[in-house]
Amino acid sequence: MHLHFIVDQLYSINSLCLKKVLSVFLPSKLPINKNLTQVFLTIFFTFYISLANSQENTSAINTETISEMPTALTFIDKAENHYQKKNYNAAIDQYIHASKYLSHPDKATKKKLGQIYKKIAQSYKRLKNRQQTVFFYKEALDTFTDIEDKKNMARTLNTLAEAERYLGHYVVALDYSTQGLKLHTELDDPEGRAKALIGAGIISRYINHYEKSLEYFYEAYQYYEKVNNASGIAKTSNQMGLIYTKIKEFDHARFFYQRTINLPKNEIDPDTLAIASREIAVIALNSEDYVTARMMAKRAYNIYQSENNKSKSSLTTRIIANTYRAQQDINNAIIYYRKSLSLATEVGSKIYQIKALIPLGNVLIHSNLDESIRLLKKALTLSIQIDTKPHQLYAYHELREAEKLRGNISASLSYAEKEIHLSNVIQKEREDNKLVLVKAKLHSRQLEIELESLKKATKLDQLTLAKNKSEIEIAEQARKISELELTKNKYASVTLASLLTICLFVSIYISRRFIISKRRNKELNYLATRDPLTNCYNRRVLFDFINQDFSDSRQLGEYCIILADIDHFKAVNDTYGHSAGDTVLREVAKVLQASVDQNDIVARFGGEEFCIVLPKASQGQAIQVAETIRQSIESTNFGDISITCSLGVTSIKFNAKSSTELIDQADLALFKSKSNGRNLVTLWDKTLENNHK
Template identity: 25%
Template sequence: MNRACIALLCLLVFSLPLSSSTVAATLSTEEIDAIFKTLESGEVGSDIKKAQQYLDTLRKNISSEDIERGLRLKRVSCWVRDLTQDAAIDDAIRYANEQLELASIQSDIPARADLTLCRGWHSQQKGLVSEAMDDYNHAVALAYQSEDPRLIADTRSVRGGLLSYQGNFADALEDLITAQHMYENLNLPYWATLNLQELATSYRRFGDPDTAIRYYKEVLEKYERKEDVSGVIATKGDIAITYEIMDDQEQALSYYREVLKGWEAQQDKINAAATRVNMSGSLIKLNRIKEAKTNLDAALPYIKPEHPAFYAYMNMFMAQVLLAEGKAADALPLLEAGEESFQQLQNRRGLAELYQVKSQAHAAVNDWANAFYALEIHNTIHAELDSQLQTQRTAEMRTRFDTERIADENRQLIENQQLREKEMEILKENKLLQLTIIVMSIIILVIVSAFAFKQAQRSRMMERLAHTDHLTQLANRRHTYHKGESLFNDASANNPLSVIIFDADHFKAINDFFGHEVGDKALMALAKCSSSQMRRQDLVGRVGGEEFLALLPGTTLTQAMEIAERLRSHVELAELGDIAPELTLSISAGVASLDTQNDKNFSSLLNRADHALYRAKNKGRNRVEADPHHSDTNTDSNSDKNPDTNPSTHA
């Protein structure tokens, strides 16, 4: 994903250290589990052909009745991909999407977490960083829900790498340090080494190259002891970039040459080309323009837009070469291509560097306006990065000193996992030995004691979920009505109560024209708008498909009308282009205030507000109407609206 990662295939490619002669026509469950364990350990390097061979063996030996191993197979199948093939990434994303639609996957939290993580990682390789981060955050939440330490380590390690790349170092370090402790406690040295390499990269980007070099050399020693040639080459590439950042260009070039020689010996043309791109950066800094151009020309046939990080830097470095040769006009199109890739990756550090070069190119062709504009953007981004870095230095120091807490939490998670595994073993043994019942009872008592606090927390979480609408995260119908009854009982002449019933206009047209997914997103946007317009004491709930109810304690009808009109205007002006092009939204609302003389129950108050909503719809929608039987406000005070009936532009 970034030029700091020389090996494009450095993560999540598996193989098996077993000879083909060990594979029987029919494997026992113990043999199948051994293959899974070897695949998931990652200790065997990147022999993708052998990994696929054993994946085929698993497919032939796992029956459809074996649900547990079938789910495990689906998870592994997503990761085992030959990324040298053009369609591999798209195939992996498509496979993950298909599996996540299955009911069996939806009901299994660990499988959902792993497949979501797999989809996000492949999206990241494709340059879809926003989609990747969404998947990573979801996968982390699912991993903690599953209480699986290995999944927690995997999700936080991968997310930490992307956070680091985007410049969010404090959160990145917390993720990576958490993952490091877990991998070490779980005795997963291969993944611990990869995570340590990413941790070193984060310190390098953070501006602590000395710590980065120390960690990289520790990683290098581990790869050398294991005779992992690809790992050695990739780590030397990271060390080269670190020396380049330290402005020791000769030392950087020395490592780059070793890396290039290694990838060429491996016949890895992509990584060799990526190394040439990185080398050219150091050569340009040393003003060895001719050598830089030679390397960039050699990389050009292999670095494509599908490799956005290297593609961005290749174009920027080539533009610098052309600028040095006095060909500034030819450099500008390359800078445009590089800028597009940096923006796709949300790489603000790269953008800052590119805009500086762009300013120089415009100045060279006497385009002073654009030169000044590019320099201004460079200075703005640079200032933002400096400010962000300063803020995150404090958080980073806190993270360093908080490692003991992280380690304790990780140990607790692993101990909990071990307790669950022990419980499963006892349940199996119970089928054979009566004595096991006594042991199992003791362990259950221990587990109940250890998890009492957690269960109380979980109960509170479930209670909160029972009160929440799953789509909008507002209060659901049951909770809203229950709260309304309570407020009604507490209301009086000195403590008024008003309600607003509102719903989305022409919502069925939105679903029909844009699809239900867009409809759901529109409801979520409406929920966000309504929440933002309410006061702390107010409550907004979703009480129907597109119908919402706002409870306004201590509010007169006049005040409620003002709130409703403010909400209507805010929704009408909301920018929804990120959901669907040309999509807009409006609401109709009915307002009523408690009449202590006539309202005998909460339903009566709701009924009057509902009639007001009906009047708003009959008068053309996109308007607010008040209960006509209340004298607190003029019900005809708001202006008529004439909403567009085209479902593509107005709901």
């Protein structure tokens, strides 16, 4: 059934577009009319729905929501239309139809359903069906609670409280109102909270809890003052005016009503302005300021007239009549009471008829007793009909007086008895009502205490929250600190690592430099000790060695010196050149070094002269070494140059007293070799010394 509906709706939305889409799929010669389009759409949707049904649950949910929502919206549209036209029953029918298509449990659908329940409740409210109003507001509240839609919950609680108040369920109303107030506070919705405050204020006023009521209204009033909301200021001012009137503080009451009157008229609700004017009129009447009373009542009347509000026009006309009656202006009083009665009759308001009939009967009592009694009897009948006992009592009282005036004592007595009986009933009812009010008041006190404890709990929660928050902040700070420390440590580590690396490189560099420098020093030391041409020890080092050995000559066991000198070396230079002479010198040095042990020293003593120190060699061993050297040089071919050398040997055993003396001995021996013909080895002896001299 829904499918056909959707197909119908879709076709009506854009049949042209659909035809164009279909022309793509269907053979070109096939006429695309409405029936064909609808058949296609039906097949398409049947296929789509069956496909969707075969899917997972979630897809099924979405399809259902999609397919049912448009149907619901169509009914809602119709309902709204009826509501606008004040056809509330028809609107309710359509809303209820719409609600049947909103059975799906998803949040959006539920929200829509809640709103529909609210609209139904509002429609019943307009129809003054209080029970149904309450019922549907409760349905709406349940629905919004189900989806945790706090904003709508709070608003519904306000309206539900009002509806319960209309039913006289003050305790329940107060409960709802307090819940609404709490929720609005939670939601941080000052506008909604102000409305909730007004609701709570009205209920508190109803249970005569004026102090609390004033508190609520004043808070709302302050909010509206703050946001410069004239309408809100007017409403709350009027409410405070009403309370001050109730507690007979008329100056305060007048102040607040005047506040409403002074507001820009175009910004406030005419009804609110009319109430303020009307109430000032009543206050003025009670304080016998009849001129002001009439003026303000007429002002209110004009507003009600322009609003076509006949029952309130009846009320204000009655106030005007009351001012005339108070001034003993009976004629005008009768005119206005009649007018009030006529308006009340016209609008069918029994209470306003009663309210006009009784004083009219009273003022007519002296001029037209029959009419007075007739009107009073009518008032009595109506008050019995609508069960308004105070007016019934008032009617009995007036009738008793009227019948007495007429001389009908038995009738007067009968009314008197009824008056007494009713008075007792009213008294009892009042006591009962008082009990209800006291109960409600007590309940409100209890709620206040609960609210107070809730506030304390909230404060505690907030404190705990703040504590937790600060703990979280501390933890966060600790985390940040540790992070910073980590970063710091990381940087420190990186820095340390970098420093270590640098140190390492520096160390390596230094150690390398050290090694190089050590090597260089070694080289330098080496160079300092060596003869650059022959690589033999130089003369300075030679003397250092010998002097050192001679520093403790007693330690010296065997110790010999050989001096070797190349023969006719000048001729080599002259014949082969200086460079060749150098080569010969180098080669001779090699021969010398090869001829001695590791601990022996070969030093270049002068140009072509060498000194060989044999620290552990005996005289014989030294001669042997010298002989070996002589033969080696003699037999060596120094690059086609043949040379010989002469050698002089000496030993420590010849008692040289110093290194110089020892060397001198060797030199003398060498000289002997030279003078004996060269290429000879000569050992020092004492005779050499004498010969030389």
